[in-house]
Amino acid sequence: MELIDCRSIADNILTDLEGKFAALEERTGIWPVLAAIANADNPESMSYLKSRRKPASRFGIDLKEVTYRSDSTPSEIMGIIRESSESKEIHGIMVSYPVPSSLGNVNIGDMIPPGKDVDCITPMNQGLIMENREFVAPATALSVIEIILREGIAEGSRVAILNRSTIIGRPLAMMLLNRNFTPVVCHTRTIGIREITKSADVVVAAAGKPRLIDSSWVSDGTTVIDAGINVENGKICGDVDPVSMNERRGRLTPVPGGVGPITSGMLFRNLLKCVESAVRS
Amino acid sequence: MELIDCRSIADNILTDLEGKFAALEERTGIWPVLAAIANADNPESMSYLKSRRKPASRFGIDLKEVTYRSDSTPSEIMGIIRESSESKEIHGIMVSYPVPSSLGNVNIGDMIPPGKDVDCITPMNQGLIMENREFVAPATALSVIEIILREGIAEGSRVAILNRSTIIGRPLAMMLLNRNFTPVVCHTRTIGIREITKSADVVVAAAGKPRLIDSSWVSDGTTVIDAGINVENGKICGDVDPVSMNERRGRLTPVPGGVGPITSGMLFRNLLKCVESAVRS
Numbered sequence: 111m112e113l114i115d116c117r118s119i120a121d122n123i124l125t126d127l128e129g130k131f132a133a134l135e136e137r138t139g140i141w142p143v144l145a146a147i148a149n150a151d152n153p154e155s156m157s158y159l160k161s162r163r164k165p166a167s168r169f170g171i172d173l174k175e176v177t178y179r180s181d182s183t184p185s186e187i188m189g190i191i192r193e194s195s196e197s198k199e200i201h202g203i204m205v206s207y208p209v210p211s212s213l214g215n216v217n218i219g220d221m222i223p224p225g226k227d228v229d230c231i232t233p234m235n236q237g238l239i240m241e242n243r244e245f246v247a248p249a250t251a252l253s254v255i256e257i258i259l260r261e262g263i264a265e266g267s268r269v270a271i272l273n274r275s276t277i278i279g280r281p282l283a284m285m286l287l288n289r290n291f292t293p294v295v296c297h298t299r300t301i302g303i304r305e306i307t308k309s310a311d312v313v314v315a316a317a318g319k320p321r322l323i324d325s326s327w328v329s330d331g332t333t334v335i336d337a338g339i340n341v342e343n344g345k346i347c348g349d350v351d352p353v354s355m356n357e358r359r360g361r362l363t364p365v366p367g368g369v370g371p372i373t374s375g376m377l378f379r380n381l382l383k384c385v386e387s388a389v390r391s
Numbered sequence: 392m393e394l395i396d397c398r399s400i401a402d403n404i405l406t407d408l409e410g411k412f413a414a415l416e417e418r419t420g421i422w423p424v425l426a427a428i429a430n431a432d433n434p435e436s437m438s439y440l441k442s443r444r445k446p447a448s449r450f451g452i453d454l455k456e457v458t459y460r461s462d463s464t465p466s467e468i469m470g471i472i473r474e475s476s477e478s479k480e481i482h483g484i485m486v487s488y489p490v491p492s493s494l495g496n497v498n499i500g501d502m503i504p505p506g507k508d509v510d511c512i513t514p515m516n517q518g519l520i521m522e523n524r525e526f527v528a529p530a531t532a533l534s535v536i537e538i539i540l541r542e543g544i545a546e547g548s549r550v551a552i553l554n555r556s557t558i559i560g561r562p563l564a565m566m567l568l569n570r571n572f573t574p575v576v577c578h579t580r581t582i583g584i585r586e587i588t589k590s591a592d593v594v595v596a597a598a599g600k601p602r603l604i605d606s607s608w609v610s611d612g613t614t615v616i617d618a619g620i621n622v623e624n625g626k627i628c629g630d631v632d633p634v635s636m637n638e639r640r641g642r643l644t645p646v647p648g649g650v651g652p653i654t655s656g657m658l659f660r661n662l663l664k665c666v667e668s669a670v671r672s
């Protein structure tokens with residue numbers, strides 16, 4: 111399979127966003143403030159926060175890092191989130207995962223105002239996607255849509271999604287409907303999954319299993335979007351086996367350097383929407 | 392195809408609900424009030440309202456009929472909805488469609504509190520379905536789920552849905568995922584639609600075209616759920632051609648007397664949820 115040049119898509123998006131944030135500043139005087147809430151004691155939580163520093167500084171965004179500790183109480187953590195939610199200085203809130211298990215059944219998405227929801231974790235923003243009234247959307251789902259549109263996939267085409275989470279599969283299915291594609295959402299319980307992927311025009315792999323998808327899963331001519339990020343022997347690999355895929359004609363996004371770099375811009379696209387909507391209201 | 396006995400499913404649901412409303416009254420002293428807002432000058436709008444009178448009286452529900460006229464101003468209509476939204480006496484609100492075109496871009500779902508949303512038209516309740524935190528859900532989607540579960544369709548099975556609206560196709564797809572089925576959502580732009588329906592275990596027809604789906608659309612062994620309601624020469628017919636379907640083995644819901652009678656109970660199941668949630672909070 112031929113590799114899709116995702117780096118140039120990512121560059122394109124970032125350059126476009128840079129211009130838009132500059133135009134926003136010129137028009138409104140606003141340099142947005144993004145509250146990044148993370149657990150200082152958890153490397154995964156901190157690495158998500160850190161990965162936003164570089165793009166934030168490129169766009170002139172004030173990344174306000176707010177950290178708690180592993181032994182912070184639920185009410186302390188919720189207090190931190192509430193403060194950012196209520197603050198008029200803050201335009202967007204991202205909460206790094208994982209959150210401490212002490213939070214139990216608390217749904218972080220219920221604590222954030224939809225207008226500051228840069229990661230699209232509120233039920234309101236998920237519902238607006240469902241109703242074809244998209245405001246913000248999850249970064250990975252936005253990235254997959256971007257690739258599909260730039261690849262010129264025909265309207266009506268079948269897109270098999272190997273993921274049913276609220277950050278990829280579910281919103282992506284609705285966003286595909288909003289753009290006249292035909293989504294089928296697969297998961298571990300799906301019966302006859304290869305029959306589905308083999309008859310799909312596009313396969314979106316986000317199953318979380320290193321190199322699960324080989325050439326036996328797809329037909330010639332398929333576009334394969336690998337949204338998997340797995341670490342194997344210290345190296346990052348996707349859900350797709352790129353060597354095996356060479357037995358098929360088609361197009362494939364690489365890992366690393368595929369969906370990932372595009373995703374990192376999308377959080378800021380959401381932030382831009384949050385600021386623009388706050389300015390209008 | 393063998394006909395699925397939907398009347399007995401409907402009876403079952405209504406009897407069950409009757410017991411639950413009686414138990415609610417015994418526990419809380421509440422006989423729920425449902426505001427039914429309709430256009431007195433529009434027969435379609437009024438017929439939806441009228442169809443709720445009989446089940447309401449069976450369950451001891453106070454159906455508060457609030458009507459406006461075709462020449463009512465948008466602010467009058469919105470005032471009526473706001474009054475029901477704010478009233479502490481009212482537990483649920485249904486707004487009959489169509490609403491006057493003078494309302495323009497006003498989204499009725501944005502005016503109703505999610506806790507009174509018996510027709511599931513608010514983005515919040517659509518989003519909760521997406522997040523597998525179902526509260527209320529659209530009546531037709533609930534009815535289809537009910538049939539699929541009662542037919543004992545295996546988890547993981549493929550369900551092709553011929554509808555992408557927010558009252559059937561979209562929430563149904565998410566509700567199917569919540570129950571481990573594999574949904575594919577088709578529409579007028581879908582390429583190769585019969586190939587999809589022929590490889591599906593269940594086909595849900597809600598395309599709004601009389602007798603569109605004939606035996607060439609399905610394989611032997613398929614369960615076909617006809618959610619179409621069309622009027623042809625003064626008679627009600629579905630989206631499925633039942634005569635042609637006799638060329639296939641499988642199970643089929645009739646029209647009339649299929650999904651429809653089940654649907655009429657579901658609004659009240661939603662109302663029950665609204666009351667129970669109001670009592671808890």
